[in-house]
Amino acid sequence: MNPAPLFHFHQARLGYGPSALFENLTLSIAEGEQVALLGPSGSGKSTLLAALREQRQDQCAWCPQQGALVPMLSVFHNIHMGALHRYGTWHNLRTLIRPAAADRARVAELTGLLGIGEKLFTSVDRLSGGQAQRTALGRALYSERPVLLADEPVSNLDEHQGLDLVRLALQRHRGAVVAMHDRALALACFQRIIGLRDGAVVLDAAADQLSLAELDELYR
Amino acid sequence: MSDTPALDTTASRWRRASAGLALAGLAAFLCADLELARPSPGAELAKMLGGFLAPDFFHTDGLWQALANTLAFAFQGVALGAVAGFLLAMLWRHRTVRAGAAAVRAIHELFWGLLLLQLNGLSTLTGVLAIAIPYAGIFAKVFGEFLEEADPAPERSLPAAAGATSRFFYARLPLIWHGCKTYTAYRLECALRASAILGFIGLPTVGFHLETAFREGLYDQGAALLYLLFILILTLRLWLRPWLVPAYLVAALAWAPPLLEGRWATLVRFVTVDLVPAPLRQGQGLAGLGPWLSGLWIEQIGPGLWQTLVLGMAALLLTAILALLMFPLLSPLFGNRLSRGLGHVLLVVLRTTPEFLLAFVLLIMLGPSMLPGILALALHTGAIIAHLTGRFSEGLTLRADAARGLNRYAYEVLPRLYPNFLAFLLYRWEIIMRETAVLGILGIHTLGFYIDSSVSEFRFDRTLVLILATVALNLAVDALSRWLRGRLRLSNGSLAAP
Numbered sequence: 001m002n003p004a005p006l007f008h009f010h011q012a013r014l015g016y017g018p019s020a021l022f023e024n025l026t027l028s029i030a031e032g033e034q035v036a037l038l039g040p041s042g043s044g045k046s047t048l049l050a051a052l053r054e055q056r057q058d059q060c061a062w063c064p065q066q067g068a069l070v071p072m073l074s075v076f077h078n079i080h081m082g083a084l085h086r087y088g089t090w091h092n093l094r095t096l097i098r099p100a101a102a103d104r105a106r107v108a109e110l111t112g113l114l115g116i117g118e119k120l121f122t123s124v125d126r127l128s129g130g131q132a133q134r135t136a137l138g139r140a141l142y143s144e145r146p147v148l149l150a151d152e153p154v155s156n157l158d159e160h161q162g163l164d165l166v167r168l169a170l171q172r173h174r175g176a177v178v179a180m181h182d183r184a185l186a187l188a189c190f191q192r193i194i195g196l197r198d199g200a201v202v203l204d205a206a207a208d209q210l211s212l213a214e215l216d217e218l219y220r
Numbered sequence: 221m222s223d224t225p226a227l228d229t230t231a232s233r234w235r236r237a238s239a240g241l242a243l244a245g246l247a248a249f250l251c252a253d254l255e256l257a258r259p260s261p262g263a264e265l266a267k268m269l270g271g272f273l274a275p276d277f278f279h280t281d282g283l284w285q286a287l288a289n290t291l292a293f294a295f296q297g298v299a300l301g302a303v304a305g306f307l308l309a310m311l312w313r314h315r316t317v318r319a320g321a322a323a324v325r326a327i328h329e330l331f332w333g334l335l336l337l338q339l340n341g342l343s344t345l346t347g348v349l350a351i352a353i354p355y356a357g358i359f360a361k362v363f364g365e366f367l368e369e370a371d372p373a374p375e376r377s378l379p380a381a382a383g384a385t386s387r388f389f390y391a392r393l394p395l396i397w398h399g400c401k402t403y404t405a406y407r408l409e410c411a412l413r414a415s416a417i418l419g420f421i422g423l424p425t426v427g428f429h430l431e432t433a434f435r436e437g438l439y440d441q442g443a444a445l446l447y448l449l450f451i452l453i454l455t456l457r458l459w460l461r462p463w464l465v466p467a468y469l470v471a472a473l474a475w476a477p478p479l480l481e482g483r484w485a486t487l488v489r490f491v492t493v494d495l496v497p498a499p500l501r502q503g504q505g506l507a508g509l510g511p512w513l514s515g516l517w518i519e520q521i522g523p524g525l526w527q528t529l530v531l532g533m534a535a536l537l538l539t540a541i542l543a544l545l546m547f548p549l550l551s552p553l554f555g556n557r558l559s560r561g562l563g564h565v566l567l568v569v570l571r572t573t574p575e576f577l578l579a580f581v582l583l584i585m586l587g588p589s590m591l592p593g594i595l596a597l598a599l600h601t602g603a604i605i606a607h608l609t610g611r612f613s614e615g616l617t618l619r620a621d622a623a624r625g626l627n628r629y630a631y632e633v634l635p636r637l638y639p640n641f642l643a644f645l646l647y648r649w650e651i652i653m654r655e656t657a658v659l660g661i662l663g664i665h666t667l668g669f670y671i672d673s674s675v676s677e678f679r680f681d682r683t684l685v686l687i688l689a690t691v692a693l694n695l696a697v698d699a700l701s702r703w704l705r706g707r708l709r710l711s712n713g714s715l716a717a718p
Binding site: 050053057060062064068070071072073074077081084085089092093096104117118119120121122123125126 | 224225226227228229230231232234619620621623625626627630631632635636638639
């Protein structure tokens, strides 16, 4: 038998109050699986991601859609925020005022890979939507946790940039569950694809057994 | 990578402005007289605490009359001030009206009281006007800005034939009516405090008995008075009903009718003789005015301004620090239900106690120096700003994996709240300076000290010049604060209106 799965739901009810989004969810995700979560807006992708995070808080790098960044702080500080738990409070307070050279170098290496190296000390409210998304993903990567949970992390980037960024993110995590709309990107980068609609799993298959046309069905 | 990326953050702009203000505050602390003149403040504190634990409500003569006077002055003062302010607000586009309102409100209620005392003695009219005149300036500003910011569309859509009066009552007034009502109720709370404080210059309100009780060390009686004042202010929302206001006003007028007790001749003499600079009065002509003014500058205005600035800037720094420390006490992003409950009580007590009274009590405890003044202003204003900032934090939603404790405070919350905090602080700056000047009446050597002495020496020409100096200082600070707010593009902090 397989070892216990990383995430597991058995006939679960997810969402808030009487209008639960998922009435009856049964789903398992094993350790090391990289999963793309597809489905139209309002189908429950964000709710499912939040529920996944609840199950393994300490192992998950988290990249939500909204309220993700502190707009008036620099890219450096927003990315460092992913790693607050790794350092003592005094080190963090000091970093807010004057970052240590070692921390600067580490974050600079990451922003170089993300393509926003020259914006390291620019505040997020002065970035384009795409640059802000790169920063948000950077914050998740910098938390250095084994499983990435991300909610439409590349929706503001063009396909090529999106592809590079998703590849970079997947290289650095053993497991991942990423919500997105881009079907081609999902097929190209992930092993498993889960399709959601109206709070139910309507598709769950290995990526190499699916075609773009089948995925388009989800959005009709 | 060739060189380090440039620093270009919104936070750094706020940080630079804050560092500038903090440096000014630190310099002020270095210049300030912070001596602990009382050898053992602990003993006095213990005696006071004893009084607060066992208040005596029955041995103050005329306590209930004083309470009734406090209410009557406040009601009449606010009513008169609101009506006058409203009329001025309709002329708000005129520069002279705006300047006049600014000058009138830059003079503290206590200074107005000191002047009016000379004309109308220790009477109701003195108390009422001391509140009504500066409040008219404040109401004019607030109502005038309400009118400016109100949506112009309803008026534009009226047919051109509609007269100006109909336009105003149908398309302008309804838009701002609710705001005016709420603000007037808030002002009544301030007026109750002001009315109580007027007792310190001899008017028959709660402050008169408070001063006597505390000076004589009768802390049990003083505590009782303070408790009554608290109860009055904290229950305001329960008894201040719109349909009861006319009844309250009639009662206030019947209890303490604002009669003109001074004689016309006194008023004329005061304006044409007493207020005229001594060299002019004694026939030395304009030539004598220069030496008179420069003497006054060297002996009183200069030192008074300097001490006011030092105390005010030190208080501003401590206010900022206390506000930043205290706002998490009532923010839902920190602590638990118990800590928020206790924080709420602490902030309410500090906000409700007038800073003047707080300074008076601390002065008895710590002895005469700037320390009691700085502490009193910072505790009171810090609590107000902490309250506003904490309330604002209720609107923040943090991401699910946001840090906790100090990390949360420093990285997630403070940067997001900082523009609002800074706007609140800059709005309060002018009020801090205004209160600083008036603390002089308690014996701290700010401008108010020289004003108070000149009044007791019957040198009202000096009083006038010194009061004009406080006006100039207030207007300068107001302009500086407005310039800084504009430069930092801070949000409108109208919550912290004067």
